Amino acid sequence: MTMMNSDVHQLVRRWRQLALTAAVALASQSALAVNDLPGGPAVNQLNLQPAVTKIAHEQAWLHNMMLVICLAIFIAVFGVMFYSIFKHRKSKGAVAANFHESVKVEIAWTVVPFIIVILMALPATKVVVAMKDTTNADITIKATGYQWKWGYDYVKGEGEGIGFVSTLDASQRALSDSGKPGEVDNYLLKVDHPLVVPVNKKVRIITTAQDVIHAWMVPAFGVKQDAIPGFVRDTWFKAEQEGDFYGQCAELCGKEHAYMPIHVKVLSQQAYTAWVQDEQKKLAAKAEDPSKVWTMDELMARGEKVYTANCAVCHQPTGKGAGQFPPLDGSKVVLAESHAEQLHVVLNGRNQMPAWKGILKDSEIAAVVTYTKNSWSNKTGQIVQPAEVVAERAK
């Protein structure tokens, strides 16, 4: 009962807050000074985003064609209706006619729309065929949907072997929670590692997912493809313009659905080649020795980063959990002397928790487990080394 009461109070407070914000917003209509985001949405944009691929151009053309035809029919049909409404009203002395059938007219208005519809569909057919033609790609990239981030692996073509995870900027996620995000042009669209591709090259995107269905979409490319766990689908684009292009996950994938954006950076061929070389150097440098023994400080520092980027959305920065997401602060599993259960859960997932074995490296898992064991009120002093993770993986 007290729960209910406090809920009610909270609701009342929220409504009051709403009334207030409404009043303030109305009073300061033009207070928001947000700019258009090139490659993303423009302020109060009315039509599709400017196209940078052939397919997107054709989609825009189809849409405008349909819009014009539909508007013309709409105006014609409702012109007739409103003419009738104004002319044929009883108050103007109209007397009802007696007709209620005409085979000729009825056949006409069945056949004519049929022809119009077929004429509309014909140009679309060509585009469907072109959209689905993913052959002869220069570069193939696998996009994997995770709750709630995108993993990119360069599978074929220049850059083969590069792979990284792309996550929404943590400060923007925090802004969203604050309720007052202010004026940020790329709000909810900024990621840590954008997908990088060269201009004027056919890029084939293979989509799949780890947990639930996601959808990879970039409006400027005219691309939207569901990423389905256990299955592989593909789509393609050939960007004709350098720049940054944005999209968001387009299939409901749970709590953080609104927070897994897509950012594609289209570079010139030279810049792309330079980027690839740079990445490959970093990759070589990153290759780590699994038997290296880490110090507590190293693990804690690294663990905090991993925790904030991956765990805090559900278990909260305070470790207290929320709703169906259990607390880690004071958790039996976290405090346990044996590390096996916690490592098992982190690697393989449990209930709503995803399996992290494919996403995080051994050292990251070791770091984040160490971090949870020694943060908030957890003071176990235990250290988990990457070697233990390797051992647990082998089980």
Added chain:
Amino acid sequence: MSAVLDHPTGHVHDHHDDHHAPTGWRRWVFATNHKDIGTLYLLFSFTMLIIGGILALCIRAELFQPGLQFFNPEQFNQFTTMHGLIMVFGAIMPAFVGFANWMIPLQIGASDMAFARMNNFSFWLMIPAALMLVGSFFMPGGAPAAGWTLYAPLTLQMGPSMDAGIFAMHILGASSIMGSINIIVTILNMRAPGMTLMKMPMFAWTWLITAYLLIAVMPVLAGAITMTLTDRHFGTSFFTPAGGGDPVMYQHIFWFFGHPEVYIMILPAFGIISQIVPAFARKRLFGYASMVYATASIAILSFIVWAHHMFATGMPVTGQLFFMYATMLIAVPTGVKIFNWLATMWRGSMTFETPMLWAIGFIFVFTMGGFTGLICAVAPIDIQIQDTYYVVAHFHYVLVAGSLYALFAGVYYWGPKWTGVMYSETRGKIHFWGSLIFFNLTFFPMHFLGLAGMPRRYADYPMQFADFNMVASLGAFGFGLMQVYFFVFVVIPMMRGKGAPAPQKPWEAAEGLEWEVPSPAPFHTFENPPKLDVTATRVIG
């Protein structure tokens, strides 16, 4: 069946309703009278409309401006999910069943529905289902948050409320199937002598076709959610890829139900509009036969278009083309209906009482939803607007401005017959114009949001979408207020009998047997099969 037909010819019921009609709570709990059950359905659906509406306002309050101000994203997903489920299964569908209960026996000259006790059961089944749906908010982990489409494998991650939701869907499905059987048997067996099928009022026709659709697809939904249930608890892997299942199969099964379902929600609306337009144009419905054929064609086509909801799942070229063409074909019979209504109005002698306003509003705004549907059907365009606010705008144009407007039109049109009281014309008009303006204020900007790429089911959105979202939220609160106004100033006075007494036939040119009985319609009507004139619209003895 003859037993059913013979029953009302007995003379026991003739002059003492008061002995037979139970009073107090028994009258409603043990109700077997089609009019009482119709009333129960209508009140139930209005209650659910309000609950679903409150959820919608929670959604719009959160989306009023960027950032999370009131709810966390998990609650937000619960609201969108439950708003959809409650509106579809709790508000729109039962409201049409309420209309069917009230009007079909009156329109075809039958004494009651064929299976009176099953009728009672199919109503009262909905109460536990509704309680379970609404109560799921208070279960551990909150209400289901996987969207009203309940896509796997997201449903497999939900808490115990998902099981309650599945159970509720099963019960609602059983209730719908029983209601449909009742309607089909009533229409096919209990028409007054002389009322051939092709003389039947359009509302009865559209419901006959709808009832077949319901019987065909509700079991399909039941199958889909049962598989979800066994995947969740009994170790099957219909939709879990790890065990060899296919999440996309869920979508195929769901939309095989889901697309006919949207016609289930619109065909009876077509029926209501087809009754009202001729009444106020003072002219017979144009192209009655083609109306019937168009309705049947829409129903048949509805079974072969389902995958247009799934263009983004990555179907093969031939699949996309087939579903694109089939979907676009639906525009043809739908167009026929619009043209028939226009031709009915053409050279009529129109007046614009509230039911007619709603009917014209329906034709105008529903057609906009029809056109956006045509645009969505074009697969390459759909790749841009699938799962964006464009789709949200589209289906609210056909479901709110379609189904709900037709329901309101019907309430104003037949309300005097139900209650024996005329509504206030001024209040009806305020309700209509307010709703029309606020509806468009809410949903028109969503077309722009969708084209610009704002995905649906988002608790927070980029800044560039802020202004249109604010307009939509303001419109939504206005629209909600108009429905409260409707309840307080139109429905309650009518139910309390406050207002001018309604004549037997309040509308000059309305046709049909429902206008052959007094207002309010007595507890028992047409106990003896009436003798009809040649058009089957008048009782001649």
